[in-house]
Amino acid sequence: MNFFERSIISIKRRKGKSLILFLAILLICNLIAGSISVKKALVKTENNIASGMPIELKPEINYDEELTKEPEKLTEAIIKKIGSSSYLKAYYYSYNYYLTSKTTLSADSGLMYEAREYSSKEISIDDPFYPISQGYFSILGTNNNQLKDIINGKIKIISGAVYTEDDVKNGNNVILISKEVAEKNNLEVGSEITLQKEINDYSTGEYRIFKTISEKYKVVGIFEAKVNKTLDDKGNVIYENNPLANYIYMPNNTVKAIHDKVASSASSLDVEWYDDLYINSAFYLKSINDIENFKNENLKLLPDGYKFTDNSELYKTTIGPMKSVETISNYVMYASLGASVLIIGLISLLFLRERKHEMGIYLALGERKMNIALQILIETLAISLLAIGISIFTGNLVAKNISNKMLENQITASYDKNDQYYDEYGYLLNVDKSDVMANYNVKLDAVTIVLIFIISVGSITVSTLIPIYYTLKINPKKILM
Amino acid sequence: MENILSVSNLSYFYQDGDTIRYILKDVSFDFKKGKFYTILGESGSGKTTLLSLIAALEEQKQGKIKYENIDVRQIGLDKYRRNNMGIVFQSYNLIPYMTALENILVAMNITDNEIPENKELVAKNLLKYVGLDNVKISRTINKLSGGEQQRVAIARALSTDVDLILADEPTGNLDQEMTEEIIKLFAMLAHEHNKCVIVVTHSKGVAAKSDITLRLEKGVLKKDE
Numbered sequence: 001m002n003f004f005e006r007s008i009i010s011i012k013r014r015k016g017k018s019l020i021l022f023l024a025i026l027l028i029c030n031l032i033a034g035s036i037s038v039k040k041a042l043v044k045t046e047n048n049i050a051s052g053m054p055i056e057l058k059p060e061i062n063y064d065e066e067l068t069k070e071p072e073k074l075t076e077a078i079i080k081k082i083g084s085s086s087y088l089k090a091y092y093y094s095y096n097y098y099l100t101s102k103t104t105l106s107a108d109s110g111l112m113y114e115a116r117e118y119s120s121k122e123i124s125i126d127d128p129f130y131p132i133s134q135g136y137f138s139i140l141g142t143n144n145n146q147l148k149d150i151i152n153g154k155i156k157i158i159s160g161a162v163y164t165e166d167d168v169k170n171g172n173n174v175i176l177i178s179k180e181v182a183e184k185n186n187l188e189v190g191s192e193i194t195l196q197k198e199i200n201d202y203s204t205g206e207y208r209i210f211k212t213i214s215e216k217y218k219v220v221g222i223f224e225a226k227v228n229k230t231l232d233d234k235g236n237v238i239y240e241n242n243p244l245a246n247y248i249y250m251p252n253n254t255v256k257a258i259h260d261k262v263a264s265s266a267s268s269l270d271v272e273w274y275d276d277l278y279i280n281s282a283f284y285l286k287s288i289n290d291i292e293n294f295k296n297e298n299l300k301l302l303p304d305g306y307k308f309t310d311n312s313e314l315y316k317t318t319i320g321p322m323k324s325v326e327t328i329s330n331y332v333m334y335a336s337l338g339a340s341v342l343i344i345g346l347i348s349l350l351f352l353r354e355r356k357h358e359m360g361i362y363l364a365l366g367e368r369k370m371n372i373a374l375q376i377l378i379e380t381l382a383i384s385l386l387a388i389g390i391s392i393f394t395g396n397l398v399a400k401n402i403s404n405k406m407l408e409n410q411i412t413a414s415y416d417k418n419d420q421y422y423d424e425y426g427y428l429l430n431v432d433k434s435d436v437m438a439n440y441n442v443k444l445d446a447v448t449i450v451l452i453f454i455i456s457v458g459s460i461t462v463s464t465l466i467p468i469y470y471t472l473k474i475n476p477k478k479i480l481m
Numbered sequence: 482m483e484n485i486l487s488v489s490n491l492s493y494f495y496q497d498g499d500t501i502r503y504i505l506k507d508v509s510f511d512f513k514k515g516k517f518y519t520i521l522g523e524s525g526s527g528k529t530t531l532l533s534l535i536a537a538l539e540e541q542k543q544g545k546i547k548y549e550n551i552d553v554r555q556i557g558l559d560k561y562r563r564n565n566m567g568i569v570f571q572s573y574n575l576i577p578y579m580t581a582l583e584n585i586l587v588a589m590n591i592t593d594n595e596i597p598e599n600k601e602l603v604a605k606n607l608l609k610y611v612g613l614d615n616v617k618i619s620r621t622i623n624k625l626s627g628g629e630q631q632r633v634a635i636a637r638a639l640s641t642d643v644d645l646i647l648a649d650e651p652t653g654n655l656d657q658e659m660t661e662e663i664i665k666l667f668a669m670l671a672h673e674h675n676k677c678v679i680v681v682t683h684s685k686g687v688a689a690k691s692d693i694t695l696r697l698e699k700g701v702l703k704k705d706e
Contacts, residue, residue, distance in 0.1 A: 364536075365563065365587070368559065481533055
């Protein structure tokens with residue numbers, strides 16, 4: 001009968017002691033397993049949410065400081081120079097423009113059909129149909145065909161594809177339109193639409209159109225935009241809309257081309273006309289820790305009167321509740337590990353004191369100390385494995401219910417209406433409670449199970465080895481004679 | 482008859498400052514196979530200390546103990562206990578939650594000595610030899626009487642196929658009838674199986690049954706003539 005068989009007999013015959021040890025380990029391992037499951041689920045949720053919320057910096061005019069003169073405009077050259085920073089994983093810039101259409105409806109132009117009746121007539125600016133007599137579109141230029149809004153999950157292409165890099169480079173008249181605009185106008189990939197810019201004037205009170213510059217654009221892709229959510233003061237969604245329905249994406253060079261045409265025509269007409277082209281840029285950092293380094297490196301490249309704004313506060317606001325629950329689960333885990341070493345160590349010590357006589361017999365029979373140690377370790381670990389196996393499921397179940405409630409409470413408690421953040425389209429950037437909870441899923445996977453086993457078995461082994469060491473130092477003569 | 486165990490100039494003492502208190506003083510003796518020895522002495526005479534040294538349960542402070550002419554320290558105390566001797570204690574010292582048979586199998590597994598393949602059969606035969614029937618050998622130790630437990634302890638000492646059997650007051654907890662049976666068993670082991678049996682006792686009756694009686698008085702060992 002070797003030490004392994006002795007272990008099994010000991011577990012079977014000393015049922016009461018085995019049960020006490022089993023219950024103690026079960027209790028502690030439930031805490032360890034639960035806290036590990038929660039921690040893993042939180043880290044996963046954080047990563048999921050953080051991946052949809054990159055660390056973004058934007059150059060903006062610093063209105064916090066008194067401006068002595070109008071700041072210079074940002075140029076492509078400045079943006080490209082900043083874009084070469086090693087702290088960045090990506091950067092984007094976009095020419096923003098505005099075009100209308102006589103033939104293509106905006107997504108929200110419900111009265112367009114009636115307005116068409118007027119389209120052949122002169123429409124006064126006071127005419128109730130004026131605002132909806134044309135399709136109004138916000139134009140978003142892009143500096144490449146890897147659209148920031150696709151990467152950030154704001155839009156996804158549902159038909160066709162994004163224009164090519166060649167289209168971007170050559171400024172071809174290719175566009176992406178929203179699903180809503182496509183449906184409203186029966187447009188599909190390959191359709192052409194005409195967009196225009198009127199050189200007009202109403203400074204005299206009379207609405208005059210001097211010239212209309214039109215361009216035909218080919219639809220190469222149709223996108224679906226994410227819905228925008230309006231939250232109540234507890235972080236619950238109360239209203240949804242789509243701010244990107246009337247946006248059209250096209251290459252920056254395409255935007256510049258029509259703008260240049262308009263500018264050139266206006267100049268030849270010799271009318272007082274102001275039609276500026278704005279450039280927006282966004283820089284995405286590799287790490288939230290690089291914000292200050294990036295600012296220090298690049299602030300000097302911006303024209304006077306500019307600053308970088310960042311979304312770190314939004315990041316912290318969103319991740320904060322998860323970090324709080326993670327901190328609690330960390331404490332529970334560390335406390336459980338400490339408790340396991342103390343409690344299991346103490347139980348082992350008490351049981352081994354009771355079995356001092358038995359250990360003395362093995363020593364008197366000349367048994368190797370290593371075998372005696374292994375016998376005790378196997379006894380504890382065999383009971384532990386059963387307890388850990390059960391704990392993995394029960395701990396997970398308990399942790400799931402408790403942590404769901406904790407996380408929800410943390411989000412509700414941390415939610416403050418004053419901390420709502422919006423992007424350039426009007427999208428609410430804060431992650432709502434349902435998004436977090438949908439992402440948060442305490443579940444068992446192979447890695448979690450292995451991790452729980454390793455940590456639990458490790459702590460139990462440590463807590464058993466210490467009493468074993470002291471037990472094996474006994475003098476058999478003193479015990480047996 | 483060949484020497485199996487030689488004790489020479491063995492001393493054991495406690496030191497308290499400059500004062501040395503001897504428990505054993507210059508003990509020398511040769512033990513032979515096929516003989517049944519008793520070491521007789523009053524309480525505190527040092528007989529248990531002598532046995533614990535011979536059994537290598539602790540290391541001697543002075544002198545030598547040689548098993549088949551090799552110093553037990555050279556053999557290694559654990560290895561010597563594992564392979565060269567069997568010991569029977571006054572309080573039996575069996576593992577209480579195991580059966581009689583399992584207690585024997587534990588010892589058989591610890592020794593490096595060659596045991597025939599069917600260890601269980603050998604163990605059962607040994608238990609039968611010491612007087613336990615089939616029902617009793619399957620009982621846990623706490624369901625056996627003192628005499629039965631001592632028989633199991635003797636079977637355990639024999640189970641590792643050693644030539645040296647040591648016993649510390651093996652009949653101390655037994656009645657007269659059981660004492661006689663156990664002593665008969667020890668004599669049989671010496672005479673019929675050529676073992677060297679050394680029994681420490683304070684009982685003159687037990688000593689009378691042995692081949693050679695050694696008397697330990699104030700740490701000094703003398704042979705009864």
